[in-house]
Amino acid sequence: MDFMLILRDSLSAAVGPAAIVYALAAIGLNVHFGYAGLLNFGQAGFMLVGAYGLAVSAVVYDVPFVLALVIGILASVVLAVILGVPTLRLRADYLAIATIATAEVIRFIVNSPSNADVTRGSQGIAGFAKPFHDLNPYGGGLDIGIVRLSRSDLWSATVGWVLVAICCLIVYLLMRSPWGRVLRSIREDEEAVRSLGKNVFAYKMQALILGGVFGGLAGIFLALRQASTIPSDFGTHVTFYAYTALLIGGAARVLGPVVGAMIFWFLLNGLGTFFGQLTSGADPILPEGLMDQSQASLVRFIVVGLGLMLLLIFRPQGIFGDRKELAIDAR
Amino acid sequence: MPADTAPTANATGRAGLTGLAPEPGVPKPDPIVSGSSITRQFGGLKAVDVEHLEIQRGVITALIGPNGAGKTTLFNLLTGFDKPDTGEWSFNGKSLQGVAAYKVARAGMVRTFQLTKVLSRLTVIENMRLGAGGQRGESMWAAPFRALWRSEEQTNTERADDLLARFKLDAKREDFAGSLSGGQRKLLEMARSLMSDPELIMLDEPMAGVNPALKQSLLGHVKSLRDEGRTVLFVEHDMDMVRDISDWVIVMAQGVIVAEGTPDQVMADPRVIDAYLGAHHDTDLSEIDEQALAAEVAEEIETAQTEGEAKE
Known part of the structure; x- marks a missing residue:
C-alpha cells in the first residue's frame, strides 16, 4: 500500500485542471441556485455551447483564436437568453425540468450524425487549442513529491486558477452590493420583491446570464485543457458533479464552490487510487471474490455518494455555510 | 366626475x-x-x-x-x-x-x-434596505463599484434605522427576519x-x-x-x-x-x-x-x- 501515491494523486487532482473545470461550473451554479434560487439543472448545456462555440468557430469556420473565445462566451449568453425568456416565469421545479431537458437536447443535436458537417458528431472536434498551448512558458512539469502535474496541466492549472480567482472576485463584488441583495431576496420570495418595485424578471435573467457565462468558461477551459471537445463530455452527470461540489463547499458563499470542487476531486481520485491498490497486483489485499479491479474504479462513486449523504444530514449547509441561516429555511 | x-x-x-x-x-x-x-x-x-x-x-x-x-x-x-x-x-x-x-x-x-x-434569510436591516426605491447599486453594472452606491446606501440605512426605531424593531436589527414573530413580521x-x-x-x-x-x-x-x-x-x-x-x-x-x-x-x-x-x-x-x-x-x-x- 503506497499512501504517498494516494496522497499525490488526490492532491494533484485537487489543484489540477479537473477541479478547476468543476469549480468554474459550480461558481455559475452558485450564482443561479445559491444566490438567485434558480434551480438550473442544465449547467452542462452552458458548458457545451461554450466549448463548441470556441471549437466550431475556430476549426470549421477558421475564426481567429481570440475571436473564437469570445464567440464561445457569447454562445452561453445567447443560450441563457433563449432559455430564460420562456422559463424564468416558471416555478423553480419546472425550471429544473426545462433546463435539464434543454441541456440534453443540445447534446443530442451536437451528437447527431446529420449535423456532423458542423459539429463532427460523436467524434468531437480537435485542433483548436494550439494557440493556447503554444503560450505555455513552462519548460517542464511540476513534481514536488505530493503534487505532480504534467507540463501542459501545469499551464492549464495556472490559467485556470487565475480565471477562478477573477470569477470569485466578480461574484464577491456583486453579491455584497444592493444588486446581490435583490438577488438573494428573489431567492427568498419573488412576490415580495416585486411588491417593492423591483423588476424580478430582469434580475433573474441577469443572474442566469452571469452564471451561464461562468458555465461557458468552464466548458471552454475543459476544451482547451484537453485540446478537444466531444459531446459525451457534457452529459447530465457533469451538472450533478458541479452541484455536488457546490453543496460540499456551501451554497451562497463566494469560495464554497471552489473548495467544494477541490474536495470532490481530492476524494474521487484518492479513493480511486486507494481501491485500485487494494485490488491490483498478483496477490491483491482484497480477495478477488470480494472486489475485482474493474469494480474498484466504481466503488469510489459509492463511497463519495455515501459521504455526500452524511454531509447533507450532519452538515447541510456545507463547509462554509451558516447553519443558522439554513435552519430558518426549514420551517 | x-x-x-x-x-x-x-x-x-x-x-x-x-x-x-x-x-x-x-x-x-x-x-x-x-x-x-x-x-x-x-x-x-x-x-x-x-x-x-x-x-x-x-x-x-x-x-x-x-x-x-x-x-x-x-x-x-x-x-x-x-x-x-x-x-x-x-x-x-x-x-x-x-x-x-x-x-x-x-x-x-x-x-x-x-x-x-x-425575506427570511436576510437580516431585518437588509429587508429594510431592499425596500428603498431607485437604488443605483441595484443595477448590475454599477454594483461592483462600491464608490458609486456607498453614500446612497448610507442614506437608506439611516432612513431604515429611523423606521425600525419607530416600529420598535431596532433591537432586532441584525437578526434574520425568519426568526421574528408573526406580529413583528x-x-x-x-x-x-x-x-x-x-x-x-x-x-x-x-x-x-x-x-x-x-x-x-x-x-x-x-x-x-x-x-x-x-x-x-x-x-x-x-x-x-x-x-x-x-x-x-x-x-x-x-x-x-x-x-x-x-x-x-x-x-x-x-x-x-x-x-x-x-x-x-x-x-x-x-x-x-x-x-x-x-x-x-x-x-x-x-x-x-x-x-x-x-x-x-
Whole structure:
C-alpha cells in the first residue's frame, strides 16, 4: 500500500485542471441556485455551447483564436437568453425540468450524425487549442513529491486558477452590493420583491446570464485543457458533479464552490487510487471474490455518494455555510 | 366626475367624506384610485365584479366582507399581481391597466400580503434596505463599484434605522427576519413598504395573527400613516379595528361592492348584515311556514329548469 501515491494523486487532482473545470461550473451554479434560487439543472448545456462555440468557430469556420473565445462566451449568453425568456416565469421545479431537458437536447443535436458537417458528431472536434498551448512558458512539469502535474496541466492549472480567482472576485463584488441583495431576496420570495418595485424578471435573467457565462468558461477551459471537445463530455452527470461540489463547499458563499470542487476531486481520485491498490497486483489485499479491479474504479462513486449523504444530514449547509441561516429555511 | 362634486378646498382628506351618500361606488371629491367595471373570473366563479370604485386621498379606507368576498383578489388586481378580465382603473389619474406589479409599486402604490412575506434569510436591516426605491447599486453594472452606491446606501440605512426605531424593531436589527414573530413580521413588512415613501399603502389583513398587545401599537402605526399624509387601504376581518381607525368602509360580498359609508353607517346597513349573516338571520326558523317555503323552492327549481331548456 503506497499512501504517498494516494496522497499525490488526490492532491494533484485537487489543484489540477479537473477541479478547476468543476469549480468554474459550480461558481455559475452558485450564482443561479445559491444566490438567485434558480434551480438550473442544465449547467452542462452552458458548458457545451461554450466549448463548441470556441471549437466550431475556430476549426470549421477558421475564426481567429481570440475571436473564437469570445464567440464561445457569447454562445452561453445567447443560450441563457433563449432559455430564460420562456422559463424564468416558471416555478423553480419546472425550471429544473426545462433546463435539464434543454441541456440534453443540445447534446443530442451536437451528437447527431446529420449535423456532423458542423459539429463532427460523436467524434468531437480537435485542433483548436494550439494557440493556447503554444503560450505555455513552462519548460517542464511540476513534481514536488505530493503534487505532480504534467507540463501542459501545469499551464492549464495556472490559467485556470487565475480565471477562478477573477470569477470569485466578480461574484464577491456583486453579491455584497444592493444588486446581490435583490438577488438573494428573489431567492427568498419573488412576490415580495416585486411588491417593492423591483423588476424580478430582469434580475433573474441577469443572474442566469452571469452564471451561464461562468458555465461557458468552464466548458471552454475543459476544451482547451484537453485540446478537444466531444459531446459525451457534457452529459447530465457533469451538472450533478458541479452541484455536488457546490453543496460540499456551501451554497451562497463566494469560495464554497471552489473548495467544494477541490474536495470532490481530492476524494474521487484518492479513493480511486486507494481501491485500485487494494485490488491490483498478483496477490491483491482484497480477495478477488470480494472486489475485482474493474469494480474498484466504481466503488469510489459509492463511497463519495455515501459521504455526500452524511454531509447533507450532519452538515447541510456545507463547509462554509451558516447553519443558522439554513435552519430558518426549514420551517 | 360630475361637476358638482369637483374638489373644493375642504373636500380633501376626511373632510371630503362628510355628507357623501353611503351608496356603493359613490364618487369621492378627491380620489387617489378610481376604477370601473373590474371583473375577474375563476372558472365558473366571478370572484370580482366591481362596477365602480373610488378611494379618497389621505384617509383610511377599510375593505371588509365575508370570506371569499373577493377582497384579496381585488387587491391583487389593483396592484398588478393578477390580471382582470375586464375593467380599467387609475392611480393619481394615471391608468394602471396592464401595468406590471413592480411598476405599480414604483408609481407609489405599495402593498403588503395577507401571509407576510418577509425575506427570511436576510437580516431585518437588509429587508429594510431592499425596500428603498431607485437604488443605483441595484443595477448590475454599477454594483461592483462600491464608490458609486456607498453614500446612497448610507442614506437608506439611516432612513431604515429611523423606521425600525419607530416600529420598535431596532433591537432586532441584525437578526434574520425568519426568526421574528408573526406580529413583528407584520411590522417589518409595513416598515419595509414605507422605505419607498409610497403615497398609497395597501395592507392585506394587517391584524391577522397579531397578539392583542401588539394590536394597539399596530393601530397607532396605521393612524400615523394617515396623519403624515398617506392614503391607507386595508382588508380586515377584525371589526373593532375597522370601527376604531377607518374613515370610510367598503363592503364586498360575492365579488360585488354591496355597501359603502362611514363605519357607523355601514354597521347599521341592512345589506351588510345580510351579506355577513344571511337575509333570514333574525327570523326564528319555527316561524317559517314550511309549506310556503317548499312551494317557493319548487318554483325556483322550475324556473331554473325552463331557463336551462330555453338555452339549449
